[in-house]
Amino acid sequence: xxxxxxxxxxxxxxxxxxxxxxxxxxxxxxxxxxxxxxxxxxxxxxxxxxxxxxxxxxxxxxxxxxxxxxxxxxxxxxxxxxxxxxxxxxxxxxxxxxxxxxxxxxxxxxxxxxxxxxxxxxxxxxxxxxxxxxxxxxxxxxxxxxxxxxxxx
Numbered sequence: 001x002x003x004x005x006x007x008x009x010x011x012x013x014x015x016x017x018x019x020x021x022x023x024x025x026x027x028x029x030x031x032x033x034x035x036x037x038x039x040x041x042x043x044x045x046x047x048x049x050x051x052x053x054x055x056x057x058x059x060x061x062x063x064x065x066x067x068x069x070x071x072x073x074x075x076x077x078x079x080x081x082x083x084x085x086x087x088x089x090x091x092x093x094x095x096x097x098x099x100x101x102x103x104x105x106x107x108x109x110x111x112x113x114x115x116x117x118x119x120x121x122x123x124x125x126x127x128x129x130x131x132x133x134x135x136x137x138x139x140x141x142x143x144x145x146x147x148x149x150x151x152x153x
Contacts, residue, residue, distance in 0.1 A: 119147030
């Protein structure tokens with residue numbers, strides 16, 4: 001079975017990075033497309049811009065797609081994808097990409113994820129007020145519930 005663009009992961013279809021294809025359920029290098037990826041990295045690391053590097057690699061992509069290729073660590077090889085780009089070339093391209101972005105003022109600092117605290121313990125003081133209306137009573141009781149924050153987390 002051969003699928004060139006998608007693979008199933010966790011019940012959802014994910015796109016296969018450019019330069020790979022799926023053969024018998026495993027990622028394999030598409031030699032023709034991988035050659036274009038290698039040329040893209042080589043031209044970019046020579047100092048050319050994204051668009052000129054794309055042209056020389058024989059690709060027709062917009063800069064956003066090219067940027068995603070240059071940042072995609074799957075090209076280094078992992079448990080699923082075979083290696084297409086060596087680490088030295090990949091790191092050089094990433095360094096150049098960051099420098100160019102900084103020189104254009106396109107660097108933004110990512111905010112650290114805020115730690116989400118989910119209360120798992122609650123307290124309710126002794127209920128003093130009694131209402132005849134059951135909805136008012138329930139509203140009052142629920143308003144008295146307080147969460148306990150565990151300082152160990």
